[in-house]
Amino acid sequence: MQEPKITEELIIAHGLKPDEYQRILDILGREPTFTELGIFSAMWNEHCSYKSSKKWLRTLPTEGPQVICGPGENAGVVDIGDGLAVVFKMESHNHPSYIEPYQGAATGVGGILRDVFTMGARPIAAMNSLSFGELSHPRTRRLVHGVVEGIGGYGNCFGVPTVGGEVRFHRAYNGNCLVNAFAAGIAQADRIFYSAASGVGMPVVYLGAKTGRDGVGGATMASAEFDESIEEKRPTVQVGDPFTEKCLLEACLELMAADAVISIQDMGAAGLTCSAVEMGDKGGLGIRLNLDAVPQREEGMTAYEMMLSESQERMLMVLKPEKEEEARAIFAKWDLDFAIVGETIAEDRFLVFHGNELKADLPLRALSGEAPEYDRPWVTPAPPPPLGEVPRVDPVDALKILIASPNYASKAWVYEQYDTQVMGDTVQGPGFGAGLVRVHGTEKILAFTSDVTPRYVQADPKEGGKQAVAEAFRNLCAVGARPLAVTDNLNFGNPEKPEIMGQFVLAIQGIGEACRALDMPVVSGNVSLYNETDGQPILPTPTIGAVGLIESPEELIGGRARAGHVAVVLGGAGAHLGQSALLAEVFHREEGPPPPVDLAAERAAGEFIRANAHLIRACTDISDGGLALAAFEMAAASGVGVTLDEEDTAALFGEDQGRYLIACNFDAAEALMVEAARAVLPIATVGRFGGETVRMGGSEAPLAELVELWRSAFGRAIDGGI
Amino acid sequence: MRAAVLVFPGSNCDRDLAEALERAGARVTMVWHKDSELPAGLDLVAIPGGFSFGDYLRCGAIAAHSPIMREVVRFAGAGGHVLGICNGFQVLTEAGLLPGALIRNAGLKFVCRTVRLRVETTATPYTCAYSEGQEIALPVAHHDGNYQADEATLDLLEAEGRVAFRYLDNPNGSARDIAGVTSANGRVLGMMPHPERAVDALTGNTDGAPLFAGLVAAMADA
Numbered sequence: 001m002q003e004p005k006i007t008e009e010l011i012i013a014h015g016l017k018p019d020e021y022q023r024i025l026d027i028l029g030r031e032p033t034f035t036e037l038g039i040f041s042a043m044w045n046e047h048c049s050y051k052s053s054k055k056w057l058r059t060l061p062t063e064g065p066q067v068i069c070g071p072g073e074n075a076g077v078v079d080i081g082d083g084l085a086v087v088f089k090m091e092s093h094n095h096p097s098y099i100e101p102y103q104g105a106a107t108g109v110g111g112i113l114r115d116v117f118t119m120g121a122r123p124i125a126a127m128n129s130l131s132f133g134e135l136s137h138p139r140t141r142r143l144v145h146g147v148v149e150g151i152g153g154y155g156n157c158f159g160v161p162t163v164g165g166e167v168r169f170h171r172a173y174n175g176n177c178l179v180n181a182f183a184a185g186i187a188q189a190d191r192i193f194y195s196a197a198s199g200v201g202m203p204v205v206y207l208g209a210k211t212g213r214d215g216v217g218g219a220t221m222a223s224a225e226f227d228e229s230i231e232e233k234r235p236t237v238q239v240g241d242p243f244t245e246k247c248l249l250e251a252c253l254e255l256m257a258a259d260a261v262i263s264i265q266d267m268g269a270a271g272l273t274c275s276a277v278e279m280g281d282k283g284g285l286g287i288r289l290n291l292d293a294v295p296q297r298e299e300g301m302t303a304y305e306m307m308l309s310e311s312q313e314r315m316l317m318v319l320k321p322e323k324e325e326e327a328r329a330i331f332a333k334w335d336l337d338f339a340i341v342g343e344t345i346a347e348d349r350f351l352v353f354h355g356n357e358l359k360a361d362l363p364l365r366a367l368s369g370e371a372p373e374y375d376r377p378w379v380t381p382a383p384p385p386p387l388g389e390v391p392r393v394d395p396v397d398a399l400k401i402l403i404a405s406p407n408y409a410s411k412a413w414v415y416e417q418y419d420t421q422v423m424g425d426t427v428q429g430p431g432f433g434a435g436l437v438r439v440h441g442t443e444k445i446l447a448f449t450s451d452v453t454p455r456y457v458q459a460d461p462k463e464g465g466k467q468a469v470a471e472a473f474r475n476l477c478a479v480g481a482r483p484l485a486v487t488d489n490l491n492f493g494n495p496e497k498p499e500i501m502g503q504f505v506l507a508i509q510g511i512g513e514a515c516r517a518l519d520m521p522v523v524s525g526n527v528s529l530y531n532e533t534d535g536q537p538i539l540p541t542p543t544i545g546a547v548g549l550i551e552s553p554e555e556l557i558g559g560r561a562r563a564g565h566v567a568v569v570l571g572g573a574g575a576h577l578g579q580s581a582l583l584a585e586v587f588h589r590e591e592g593p594p595p596p597v598d599l600a601a602e603r604a605a606g607e608f609i610r611a612n613a614h615l616i617r618a619c620t621d622i623s624d625g626g627l628a629l630a631a632f633e634m635a636a637a638s639g640v641g642v643t644l645d646e647e648d649t650a651a652l653f654g655e656d657q658g659r660y661l662i663a664c665n666f667d668a669a670e671a672l673m674v675e676a677a678r679a680v681l682p683i684a685t686v687g688r689f690g691g692e693t694v695r696m697g698g699s700e701a702p703l704a705e706l707v708e709l710w711r712s713a714f715g716r717a718i719d720g721g722i
Numbered sequence: 723m724r725a726a727v728l729v730f731p732g733s734n735c736d737r738d739l740a741e742a743l744e745r746a747g748a749r750v751t752m753v754w755h756k757d758s759e760l761p762a763g764l765d766l767v768a769i770p771g772g773f774s775f776g777d778y779l780r781c782g783a784i785a786a787h788s789p790i791m792r793e794v795v796r797f798a799g800a801g802g803h804v805l806g807i808c809n810g811f812q813v814l815t816e817a818g819l820l821p822g823a824l825i826r827n828a829g830l831k832f833v834c835r836t837v838r839l840r841v842e843t844t845a846t847p848y849t850c851a852y853s854e855g856q857e858i859a860l861p862v863a864h865h866d867g868n869y870q871a872d873e874a875t876l877d878l879l880e881a882e883g884r885v886a887f888r889y890l891d892n893p894n895g896s897a898r899d900i901a902g903v904t905s906a907n908g909r910v911l912g913m914m915p916h917p918e919r920a921v922d923a924l925t926g927n928t929d930g931a932p933l934f935a936g937l938v939a940a941m942a943d944a
Binding site: 149152153156157158159241242243244246247250333334335412415416417418419420421422423424425426427438553 | 734735833918
């Protein structure tokens with residue numbers, strides 16, 4: 001078949017800049033073919049090459065005694081002892097979800113699950129962090145419905161419990177929603193599978209679903225801003241099939257157990273191209289592909305389409321040749337495609353044949369190794385307006401405004417659409433604190449949390465980056481878990497704008513500083529740039545997914561407050577109202593600096609909580625909405641009223657960092673005071689649990705009334721009128 | 723007790739169900755849907771939750787035509803005990819082993835939460851360890867759990883004491899709040915709630931444990 005001629009328009013349509021195209025000409029010493037141009041654009045777009053972010057990602061701490069495998073593979077791998085490892089990553093599917101919310105979100109979940117089981121791990125937990133525009137925007141409700149149903153539709157069928165997440169609304173996301181999906185799995189620490197091919201003449205095997213025309217050019221689409229042509233981009237979104245993925249999971253794990261796999265890579269962004277290049281590049285080998293052997297869903301597909309298709313539920317593997325028959329039988333059992341589509345070669349070449357024609361002949365290593373890398377100019381963004389006078393509020397009235405806002409209302413409307421218990425190991429699902437999942441057949445419990453406060457990052461990217469890590473650290477400590485490591489999902493606007501690049505650089509600096517101080521290396525991650533529509537960027541949203549370990553149920557802080565319990569705050573009194581939830585929701589103001597993060601104090605407070613877990617009945621970190629919201633949420637989760645002695649607005653709603661709310665009996669509180677004095681940490685009794693009301697100073701309301709408001713507000717906002 | 727847990731492609735509660743049975747003392751064999759025979763000497767066939775064949779058509783419809791289901795129908799016809807949970811319940815109605823059908827939830831959304839149930843009969847091996855009228859709490863997690871049958875069938879089920887569990891806070895619009903029904907001989911039970919997810923205090927409550935314990939005890943006595 002005749003391929004189109006390479007023209008300037010075609011180069012631009014592939015998202016390649018003139019200097020990037022010149023680099024291709026320099027590498028090849030000739031004009032690329034159409035298929036080759038497609039391959040370069042797939043490898044060199046922002047999504048796959050990290051060309052704007054690499055320089056800064058390198059500054060993040062990625063090592064530690066617990067780290068088995070850091071960034072660069074399909075997912076990070078962390079030792080959890082007794083020969084086991086937790087494998088996890090978070091990844092965005094923002095652009096596809098905005099275009100087609102159900103499938104966009106569904107395939108986001110599918111992609112991250114595949115990243116985890118590609119490494120030999122059975123997925124045991126999922127989370128998602130979602131950011132939507134304001135509810136008055138005509139698109140928002142449809143996006144919320146579609147995204148939540150898509151996540152549920154995929155994860156529920158696949159059979160992984162969704163145990164945590166975040167949902168936020170802000171007008172900055174009106175034109176770009178964010179869908180960040182996290183997955184974690186468990187593997188034998190000495191049975192991790194990597195992507196580097198080894199051995200010459202080894203069969204390259206295609207596994208899973210057939211290749212169709214869906215998602216052609218998806219990664220390039222995800223590397224551009226949106227404008228009014230968005231509706232035309234729908235065909236670039238892939239379609240998910242969770243049933244096939246479940247079968248692929250089981251077949252891959254059987255294949256791995258049969259010791260048939262040399263290396264394996266899932267076909268995600270830029271499908272066959274990216275996976276083949278990755279395996280060859282990491283193994284220092286070339287790859288020869290014969291596209292005639294690729295299982296195809298549609299007739300008449302060209303080499304270009306097959307190389308760029310993002311059809312889901314596919315894997316590429318280098319097989320031990322002696323295991324071919326066994327491997328075929330496993331895939332036949334699961335009714336999945338298994339096809340030898342190529343082989344490894346010694347030369348540094350990426351050869352693609354189709355219909356007995358050579359469609360691409362490229363130096364393989366240059367495709368990833370010589371991808372452009374930019375040191376984009378950046379400036380420190382202008383600070384927000386200073387914090388003006390904040391009027392005193394009636395505490396219960398202000399609390400009601402917060403809990404009636406979809407940002408702080410119960411998210412049961414969302415998480416009840418997710419299977420939170422499949423696999424039978426969920427110790428704590430979504431709703432209150434970190435998600436907790438027992439490692440099957442052991443005493444160990446893993447804790448999962450996903451955190452970021454975008455309005456803080458907007459106001460001060462570095463402090464906001466630190467805060468995202470610190471809040472994740474606190475959420476893990478609050479359940480008694482030892483924080484192990486994080487995955488970062490960095491969502492920003494157009495990096496070609498110096499202010500946006502500045503947000504990115506400073507946020508990474510903050511994240512790096514916090515991860516170093518809190519011993520939480522970054523083991524995997526994903527960068528999503530160009531989250532802008534018509535020049536309007538999102539709030540900078542570096543989502544931190546974090547994992548912690550609880551060795552046995554005795555270390556778990558998983559109780560609830562009871563009548564008679566004392567309410568204790570570790571970490572000092574609240575005072576900071578800049579960029580607070582109170583300011584945003586009650587006064588519609590976004591002013592002042594975000595609360596500063598003292599990493600040494602964070603670490604000391606977190607270690608104190610874990611060391612004294614036996615004295616603590618229930619615990620939660622104090623973050624958005626300050627002590628008032630934390631106390632209400634603990635009361636609601638426990639079904640018991642609470643009285644706080646304080647009525648000062650800043651003391652109740654201040655979002656000062658490094659603080660925890662603890663419920664325990666009087667004797668335990670006394671013991672905590674002694675221990676805190678010894679550790680030189682501020683601690684104070686702030687009230688008590690009991691009764692059927694929420695009382696703050698002289699202001700009070702029945703708990704049942706507040707709980708009803710809190711539980712119904714989200715559904716009313718999404719399904720009803722505002 | 724010897725039990726077989728069927729595995730369809732897309733089953734995802736098979737391990738949980740097998741372990742709940744083992745915890746109660748049963749010996750469990752996993753049986754692949756393409757197998758044409760059930761193990762010999764079986765007391766119970768258990769069909770787990772999940773999304774058999776993706777449930778892209780009517781839930782359970784394709785699974786009901788798997789080779790192993792012919793054997794399960796024969797086994798039930800010979801007086802064998804068959805338990806279907808969630809997707810397993812859907813498979814049993816599709817296979818004609820239980821009356822009625824499970825349609826899309828009235829709220830049109832997947833629903834996962836713990837619901838309160840009332841045990842309506844203790845005259846089955848599945849419910850014999852509960853007390854009649856006992857209130858229990860079990861998780862549900864389904865998109866198509868809305869049990870429907872014609873009035874005459876519903877009347878018959880009620881008259882014959884074949885409603886095993888009833889929702890106290892109906893999550894899906896099921897007719898007459900029915901959460902689980904049995905066959906005429908009481909040996910086939912289909913239910914939407916997941917008792918296998920309620921057998922360990924660390925991961926929830928233990929209100930599902932008596933179902934498995936009672937079953938194992940009843941089989942030992944039989």
